Amino acid sequence: MGSTDSKLNFRKAVIQLTTKTQPVEATDDAFWDQFWADTTTTVQDVFALVPAAEIRAVREESPSNLATLCYKAVEKLVQGAESGCPTEREKQVILNCTCILTRILPYIFEDQDWRGFFWSTVPGAGRAGLDDDDGARPLAESLLLAIADLLFCPDFTVHSHKRGPDSVENMQSIDSCEYIWEAGVGFAHVSLLSHLHVGLTGFLFLSTSLLRLLLTCFSEAMYLPPSSDNSVLNPWVTFFCSTENRHALPLFTSLLNVVCAYDPVGYGIPYNHLLFSDYREQLVEQAVQILIVTLEHDGGVPHRPASPSSMEEQESTGPENLFVNYLSRIHREEDFDFVLKGLARLLTNPLTQTYLPNSTKKIQFHQELLVLFWKLCDFNKKFLFFVLKSSDVLDILVPILYYLNDARADQSRVGLMHIGVFILLLLSGERNFGVRLNKPYSIHVPMDIPVFTGTHADLLIVVFHKIITTGHQRLQPLFDCLLTIVVNVSPYLKSLSMVAANKLLHLLEAFSTSWFLFSAAQNHHLVFFLLEAFNNIIQYQFDGNCNLVYAIIRKRNVFHQLANLPSDPSSIQKALQRKRKSPDVISRTSSQETVSMEGSHPAVPAEPGTLKTSLVAIPGIDKLTEKSQVSEDGTMVSVPKTDSPHTVHPDQSAVAGTSDTESNSGRDNEVSVCVCVHAFKSICTVGKSISSHYQDVFYTEAEMERRRLSSASSTSFWAPTPDWVLSWKCKLPLQTIMRLLQVLVPQVEKICIDKGLTDESEILKFLQHGTLVGLLPVPHPILIRKYQANAGTAMWFRTYMWGVVYLRNVDPPIWYDTDVRLFEIQRM
Numbered sequence: 001m002g003s004t005d006s007k008l009n010f011r012k013a014v015i016q017l018t019t020k021t022q023p024v025e026a027t028d029d030a031f032w033d034q035f036w037a038d039t040t041t042t043v044q045d046v047f048a049l050v051p052a053a054e055i056r057a058v059r060e061e062s063p064s065n066l067a068t069l070c071y072k073a074v075e076k077l078v079q080g081a082e083s084g085c086p087t088e089r090e091k092q093v094i095l096n097c098t099c100i101l102t103r104i105l106p107y108i109f110e111d112q113d114w115r116g117f118f119w120s121t122v123p124g125a126g127r128a129g130l131d132d133d134d135g136a137r138p139l140a141e142s143l144l145l146a147i148a149d150l151l152f153c154p155d156f157t158v159h160s161h162k163r164g165p166d167s168v169e170n171m172q173s174i175d176s177c178e179y180i181w182e183a184g185v186g187f188a189h190v191s192l193l194s195h196l197h198v199g200l201t202g203f204l205f206l207s208t209s210l211l212r213l214l215l216t217c218f219s220e221a222m223y224l225p226p227s228s229d230n231s232v233l234n235p236w237v238t239f240f241c242s243t244e245n246r247h248a249l250p251l252f253t254s255l256l257n258v259v260c261a262y263d264p265v266g267y268g269i270p271y272n273h274l275l276f277s278d279y280r281e282q283l284v285e286q287a288v289q290i291l292i293v294t295l296e297h298d299g300g301v302p303h304r305p306a307s308p309s310s311m312e313e314q315e316s317t318g319p320e321n322l323f324v325n326y327l328s329r330i331h332r333e334e335d336f337d338f339v340l341k342g343l344a345r346l347l348t349n350p351l352t353q354t355y356l357p358n359s360t361k362k363i364q365f366h367q368e369l370l371v372l373f374w375k376l377c378d379f380n381k382k383f384l385f386f387v388l389k390s391s392d393v394l395d396i397l398v399p400i401l402y403y404l405n406d407a408r409a410d411q412s413r414v415g416l417m418h419i420g421v422f423i424l425l426l427l428s429g430e431r432n433f434g435v436r437l438n439k440p441y442s443i444h445v446p447m448d449i450p451v452f453t454g455t456h457a458d459l460l461i462v463v464f465h466k467i468i469t470t471g472h473q474r475l476q477p478l479f480d481c482l483l484t485i486v487v488n489v490s491p492y493l494k495s496l497s498m499v500a501a502n503k504l505l506h507l508l509e510a511f512s513t514s515w516f517l518f519s520a521a522q523n524h525h526l527v528f529f530l531l532e533a534f535n536n537i538i539q540y541q542f543d544g545n546c547n548l549v550y551a552i553i554r555k556r557n558v559f560h561q562l563a564n565l566p567s568d569p570s571s572i573q574k575a576l577q578r579k580r581k582s583p584d585v586i587s588r589t590s591s592q593e594t595v596s597m598e599g600s601h602p603a604v605p606a607e608p609g610t611l612k613t614s615l616v617a618i619p620g621i622d623k624l625t626e627k628s629q630v631s632e633d634g635t636m637v638s639v640p641k642t643d644s645p646h647t648v649h650p651d652q653s654a655v656a657g658t659s660d661t662e663s664n665s666g667r668d669n670e671v672s673v674c675v676c677v678h679a680f681k682s683i684c685t686v687g688k689s690i691s692s693h694y695q696d697v698f699y700t701e702a703e704m705e706r707r708r709l710s711s712a713s714s715t716s717f718w719a720p721t722p723d724w725v726l727s728w729k730c731k732l733p734l735q736t737i738m739r740l741l742q743v744l745v746p747q748v749e750k751i752c753i754d755k756g757l758t759d760e761s762e763i764l765k766f767l768q769h770g771t772l773v774g775l776l777p778v779p780h781p782i783l784i785r786k787y788q789a790n791a792g793t794a795m796w797f798r799t800y801m802w803g804v805v806y807l808r809n810v811d812p813p814i815w816y817d818t819d820v821r822l823f824e825i826q827r828m
Contacts, residue, residue: 006039011049013039018054023064032072036096037089043209046099047812055107059114067117070104073097074143081149085156094150095206098213101143102814105216109223110819118143119235140217144240147214148247151254152176157207176250181207184257184342185335204279211286212814214240215805218293222802222820226616226795233297241294242319252294252326255287259372260342264349264361281363288368289805294323295375296798328379336386343373344395351402351445366403367804370419371797377426378789388432391439394456398445400424401463405447408471409603412612412828415800417467421481422787424460425624428485429786434492446600454497461486461496465503469510470603480522480621483507483529484785490536491630491782494544501548504530505555512562514575518720524728525621527562532783535736538772539779546767549740550760553748556741563734567725576720606828613803614824619792625785636784736777743775799823 013034017024024031041049058066080094108114118140137145154160158179180187217236241248262284330336346369350362373396377384387393400420407413427433437457449462464482467475486504496504510516511526534552537545552559566572606612618624627639744767751766803823806815 006041007045007049009034010039010041010045014050014054017062017065017069018058020062020065023062024068026068026072032069035069035100036073036076036093039096040092041096041099043099043102043212043812046096046103050100050103052107052817055104059107059111066104070101070108070117071139073101074139074146077101077146077150078142081146081153084153085150091156091206094156095209098209102209102213102216102812105213106219106223106815106818109220115220115223140236141239141244144214144217144236145245147210147217148240148245148251151207151210151251152179152247154179157203157210159203176247180250180257181254182257182261184253184261184338185330186253187257204283208279208283208286211283211290212809215286215289215293215809216814218290219802219805219815221798222806222815222822223818225821226799226823229791237294237297238319238321241321241323243322245322248322249326252291252323255291256327256339259284259288259291259346259369260339262342262346264346264363281361285365285368285808288365288372289808291323292368292371292375292801293805294321295327295372295379296801297321297324324379327376330380331382333386336383339376339383340387340392340396343369344392344399347373347396347399351399365808366399367416367419368808370400370403370416370423371801371804374419374423374426374797377423384426384430385432388427388430388436391436393427393433393436394439397424397427397437397456397460398443401459402445402447405449405463405466406603408467408475410606411472411474412606412610414472414474415613415615415803417471417475417478418615418618418796419800421478421485422793424485425481425488426787428488429625429628429784431492431630431784434489437489438492438494448600448602450499452497452499454500455493455495457489457493458497458500460489461500461503465507468507472605477618479526480529481624483526483533484621484625487529487533487536488784490533491540493537494541496537496545496548498547498551501545501551504533504548505551505558508534509555509558512558512565514565514571515578517565518572518575518725521718521720521724522620528728528731528733531733531737535733535780536782538736538740539776540782542772544768546764546770549744549767550764552737553741553745556745559734559737559741562732563738565725565729567722567729569722572720572722572725608828610828611807612826612828613799613806614826615803616792616795616799618796619790621785623790623792624787626788628784628786630782630784636786639783739776740772743772744770 013031016031016034026032055066058069074097076093076097080090083090085091085094108117119138121136121138151157152174154174158181177187218234218240220236221234239245245251262280264281330339346363347366349360350366352360377387387396400423403416404420407416434457437460438455441454441456441459447463449459449466452458452462464486468479468482508527508530511523511530517524517527534548537548542549566575628636629639631637747770748763748766751762755762799822806820806823806825809815
């Protein structure tokens with residue numbers, strides 16, 4: 001009955017507030033105490049008992065009452081931070097005020113005229129702690145500092161060191177570094193949260209509530225339209241991460257350590273997550289969201305609504321973001337190891353399989369973890385080098401590939417696809433990443449991909465092939481990124497499996513068809529990327545890559561057709577109108593690839609009614625990356641930008657490529673009637689059962705036509721011309737591959753005749769022990785395309801990050817049904 005009476009009294013107070021047409025004085029404590037002093041409500045109760053329509057009604061019809069409610073709630077938080085909340089009644093007041101502000105703030109932010117309210121003082125409100133003189137703090141600053149104090153309040157949110165009559169500590173002189181929540185980075189003491197004392201659950205619950213309010217304060221960014229101007233900062237984040245917050249260092253450390261130390265498995269008792277609520281997980285979720293939001297900005301001009309005081313305070317550069325500063329200064333290897341192992345453990349958690357279905361708790365905040373990992377690598381290069389110096393980077397790679405493969409058919413998770421690819425693009429810019437990929441892939445993560453025996457490089461290529469061939473249409477802008485990653489790592493891949501080799505050839509075969517090349521202005525770039533990857537492997541890793549060489553020989557007609565691509569107008573039009581034949585080499589065939597990993601499930605689209613948030617477009621690959629050339633001593637040298645996104649080396653000239661192509665084509669025609677060619681073809685036919693893995697349909701004719709028309713309409717009815725075809729056809733880097741075919745095809749045909757071979761294993765053995773030393777062109781320099789930050793990707797990250805935060809906070813639904821402007825909410 002007590003709980004019901006509290007809810008009833010609270011609802012009566014809300015009704016009184018919405019029906020009063022006259023302003024209620026701030027000194028009328030009897031009225032305002034109804035909202036927090038005489039009630040015991042949860043945040044879910046507050047959201048249910050304070051409807052959105054009534055908040056907007058008060059905002060429009062009784063603005064002074066809404067202003068006073070906000071002010072009085074902040075006042076109570078400031079008082080609690082000063083007193084340390086020694087009584088249970090004071091703790092309940094703080095909790096109630098926290099819930100009320102969490103409910104109201106989004107409706108303050110959605111109205112442009114109200115956004116300046118929290119950055120002004122409230123004169124004559126009668127509270128000495130808030131505006132006792134001309135130097136009074138704006139309400140927002142008072143609120144943020146009070147939250148920071150309360151997050152380190154002994155026996156409220158942390159366990160007190162002291163006991164006995166002198167246990168009450170002075171909050172103004174407390175050293176919050178002694179109360180860091182969890183051991184880890186920069187703090188090796190026993191965790192305060194790990195003490196199994198009475199009230200631990202209460203501590204976690206109160207800390208989570210305060211972090212939820214803090215995240216709500218930061219969410220003003222959701223109500224501003226997208227802007228590529230990175231100099232405009234979030235004033236709430238800017239102040240909270242400045243030197244004004246004396247708890248900045250211990251809070252950053254606490255948040256990072258709580259996330260990286262969390263183990264969802266706990267004691268390992270099956271189904272324990274079904275028996276009790278895990279308040280620590282809720283705290284970790286809020287902590288990682290606070291981290292990624294506060295790490296978004298680094299310097300600049302904090303945007304505040306126009307007011308006399310704020311206009312005077314703005315300078316050319318904003319205060320330093322201490323969270324970014326602390327993150328960039330982490331340098332101890334034991335700290336890096338703690339962070340990396342913690343993130344890898346959490347990212348791998350959804351992949352774990354047990355004999356008992358659903359017996360292990362699965363976390364759901366992997367998108368936030370990926371953003372945090374990105375921020376760590378972006379702001380702390382020492383951490384990035386630490387990740388890459390050992391095989392531990394593969395503990396991050398495998399879950400990322402799992403998420404990419406799992407989300408490829410779900411349009412509501414297109415943002416997850418992008419962040420995963422961006423991280424791999426960042427990692428692929430470093431040599432060590434490509435080297436680490438050669439480690440054998442021996443673990444068995446349940447993925448809907450073909451069974452293969454090989455390395456992590458094979459896993460990466462197989463998953464990328466699956467994304468390109470079976471993903472949804474909105475992933476097409478990522479094709480350049482995916483193939484750039486393959487190109488970046490290709491010089492270091494020592495031995496591709498037959499499965500991965502055939503996947504790469506399948507992509508080239510699909511991308512090099514004339515109807516695809518002529519369908520969009522940028523499609524030929526995909527062919528350039530694949531040819532560059534083949535050249536890198538042939539020139540730098542020929543020994544050990546007999547599978548790829550064999551696949552190239554089997555599909556040599558693809559390269560000949562590409563070199564002889566017609567460019568006259570009639571051929572272009574005929575290619576665009578050509579009907580796809582069925583069956584063909586890209587049709588689904590019965591092969592061993594139909595066998596997938598044990599326990600895997602095919603990717604499925606989002607369920608009807610699933611919400612998703614819109615994302616801004618990502619820049620082109622030439623804007624996402626900058627070219628670096630690997631010198632002889634292994635150092636990177638920047639390559640000046642050119643008009644073409646692809647560097648054409650002197651040994652890849654059009655003349656050389658054409659002559660090689662013509663000579664090979666002529667020779668193939670001459671000997672086509674010979675028995676050696678028939679023998680070689682028979683080997684290729686037999687080998688299909690092992691090495692021809694073309695089970696995935698690439699594009700249907702209707703879809704290709706729709707994409708072509710869509711592309712044409714979006715580029716002012718662009719149409720391919722002979723001059724356009726010749727402009728890039730003459731730069732195709734085909735000479736190395738043509739020279740390889742010129743040398744090896746006759747040798748393979750000869751041993752087929754001499755030995756009467758009908759088994760591809762003998763061909764592979766011959767290629768494995770062969771050499772092309774002195775026969776290939778001079779090796780070209782290794783070209784790496786390293787990720788570079790730019791305004792476009794910064795804006796993308798902002799919309800993606802806040803979209804994730806919006807969708808993940810559904811209990812309570814903090815921002816649901818408010819007028820957010822940073823992105824659009826769409827129901828699938």
